[in-house]
Amino acid sequence: MSIMVQSSKAHDRSLGEWFYDIQRSSIKLPRFQRMEAWDRNRIASFLDTVISNLPMGVVLILQVDGNENEKFVSRHISTAEPEKEGTVTQHLLDGQQRLTAFWRAMHNNYDYETFFVYHPEFDPRSEKAGEEVQVFMKPRWFDKQGRRMPLWANDPRSTLERGLFPISLLRPGDMSAEISGWLANATQHLKPMGGQDDAFEKLQAYMTLQEKLKDAINQLRERVTHFNLPYLALPAATPKEVALQVFINMNTNSKPLSLYDIIVAEVESVAGSSLHDLEARLDSHCPYSKRYAELRDLILSTSALLQDKAPNNRGMIEMNKQVLVNNWEHLERGLERMATFLASQGIYDAARLPTNAVLPVIAACYELIPDDGDYRGKAETLLQRYIWSAFFTDRYENSSASRAYADFKALKVVLQNHQFDESHVAKVPVLDRNEYPLATVDELLAAGWPKSMGIEARGVLAVTTYLEARDFADNQPASYQNLRQREYHHIFPDALLQEAELPSSLALNCALITWRTNRVIGRKDPLDYLKERVDWAGEDTVRQRMRTHLIDYDRLAEAKYGDLGDAVEVEKLRGDFDAFLRDRAERVARAVGDLACGRHPDVHALWQGAEVEEA
Template identity: 25%
Template structure:
């Protein structure tokens, strides 16, 4: 590998970018800098301070054949040439400069609130001349049309949309700094002395500003380029594992020799995205999770230890990726159906997205055998131990590797098979039911799914909570004893917001429940559901609820009995007994006064209950 260290002027770089001589490898991420970073970059240029090295790669390399794409915002429709350099490091800086300093100078970016905006940058001439050493205040970021508005856009407080108005306010457009029009613009400025000072102190130095670069030559190997990608971008814009592998795979000489084209990881990922769109419950799976599943399989069948570590993924070879990626994609449809069987119907209800990585890898390793009744029962036990034992919340990469090594033989009932650590380590304690309050907890989502899977139906519609009805009825998890009622009766917030006082209900059912006492809303349900009291009681009882306690409005009796019933669901799913650690006498009737309002922030889904009306 050879390299040069030229220091081209910014003017030269802008010219070459506009002609297409300098482009990007097409796998590079999109432009993401916000307006303040762009403004700060322009201040650095105006002050003549260094902004860091740009690294490029000469095109025409026999080993590294990245497909080029123009730097964002560059129009190559006319006068374009073939690129001679590809930017490996410095994309965000060069994109910012080429957009802000070329053409109309309008940059498509985002503000501090992540709102997409168009910005144009100016230098306040008098302020810059007055104190050239402090240009930070002189460089201005304005709306793309050059008009600053207040009072919700009704009042224009600054207008520099035309040259006449720019001259009036003394706002020099930075995009003219690298254009012959810039000097002509200054000749029109009202104060010749200030204009001359600005030209000498600010504009001329900006035109001669040089950027140090490292230019890798055509002999650079794909291994060297991969190393470069791992080492550069150490700041806030560090490349992801997927982007690094994209670069590595694109330069695979053996694949190019056999296929006559580069391997494009982005195109392959597009196939995976099509599978995810068919199964929205998988929406949490992104590029890195997919690569982890592939890596688990490649390493499990390889000579080294099974791994899902992101650092190890960088060592994944293209032949191994191609051997397993298609199988992982096929397995993802099975994962979606597995989740549906567990009554996990939406991506927001997936307890642990990383556990889906393990499920996909297990489906590939075990094939159709994973659906044999006894084997599938153990797979379900392993899944629920991970969820209810809350074991995928830390050390995820290590747990993934252990599960792939341990679960298959154990699930098959092989002689001498080791019980997976995820099953062995899992435990559940009774008091955890008190602290499960929002979807932030995997076990909260898990119990929600277990309730739906246990033959429950909606109270008003008498419909099961399968995938179709879950979406059609807008099912969510809601209070049994309504929040408003609990607050009025000073129920301890720990008990009020606990999963014990929550159950899946359709939106309209929850609206009917409103904030009334269960003793009131059960009577209302009797007539609205057009069921006999006995039929309705059976539907409600399937939610692991003591109906007698509900109809009499007895929170204490309801809570203690349902807590025990939910523990039974947990134990059945995990295949092991939960620890009882709650003092039965401590509930004290289920209500405590004094701190009824001292609760943590409410889950957005819960707020609706306190505000909903009783009428549908």
């Protein structure tokens, strides 16, 4: 039977059967599962559902072909520790909270709660018509003498006088002795003495009460034992990564587990180390790494590459967790240098990073790059070529993890040869210009607003921050600190372009600059618009600052418009805007060509080249 057929069909199973499976340890929990999470009220609600015989959702199991074939390190359900280990036949993937609550309630072994069944027929104080049998939860605490309070909850007579009996009496299996013992203790005070005049009548009443209690308990026991909790089963042949993905998708907690949560538990089980502690150490040693992505994502994806696994869910699941811990110093060093390298390329945070697929590749490559010397410079030039090619080709638009893995494997081969040359570099897929040419001017013209997730759009902005993208007002070069204070700014005002029905939210119409307090968007000419929002510092000064954004000040100075109701003015705006975009696109393309070849584009050279061409 195929996985799809077998796992999509629900199978009936009674709580009695689930109980026996837990009891003989044939069903266990993968170690990655969280511990108990339900609060007392949710447990009581679940138990109410059972004794009311109401329907409940399905449980998910992974079948296991014996202890030696367990796909995951496993543990017992909480407090279920059989004296003799049985053969494991099932791993419980979804349903832990329900079955744990059931098992523990059937043993009433919670420290701070005791669960009872309230039966109004046996409550002498009850005057409510139509009151139903229900679960009653009594909070418990310990006094200074260590006694479990309230004391009445320990006393069968006192509980029966409240119409209660312990829910543990409903436990599947042979409970006759325990039930008889509890009944005897609960009703002993009602048993008549032999010398009483009405001893016979009292004895009959006593025996009738016991029989009624026993019948009520047994009826509920039958209901509990045969209560149907259906399950879906993944066959034992299900690949580990598939089972984990199904588990994540079906997890019913209010806060579902992530892959990182699972690997945390696996690391603890296999390596005896806390991944949370290691993450905290990484944060302390490499504080800049988290500017580019969540540390846990960087940990998993980079660790996968360090073990020659793809930086995706499957690779992260398959990697050896002991080796993950053993590689920790390599991981820390790689992530620290990754952050330094990206900053050297003018990329300072996740918000300005064109694609995060390059992060684990860069970090893992540093395992092969020395701390200093000529070879470090040569290797980092190769990394520069890699990231800018990733930003300005279409290689990472789809299947980015698998393509990052392929590029990493090729880069690793190149870096292992200190004498590598262009013939070796050309074998890195993303650097093959026949397969992955750099974006053309026309493609750059189509790039959208860089605040979104478009790779080329953010790439355009990244070129300007590489060139320092000096602020128009304070002349500060781009940095992690001041970029956080800047905003995405339309160079040709949005309102102006909308009036002419022209698209405004393009990467080439964007600059990251600070704003003045006045943010009223008006239909202004570009230069007037800028002057209102920037503390102007003189024409020549601002011209030089704009050049670090690859923006031509003189083109903006000429972009002046009257009434856009006039077709001539609209056509002029259209022509000026198109010319501005194309001029900027050509400069970006030249800069990208330098970066993707490992050269440093120089702002002055970019503008001098244009001036020579014009002359």
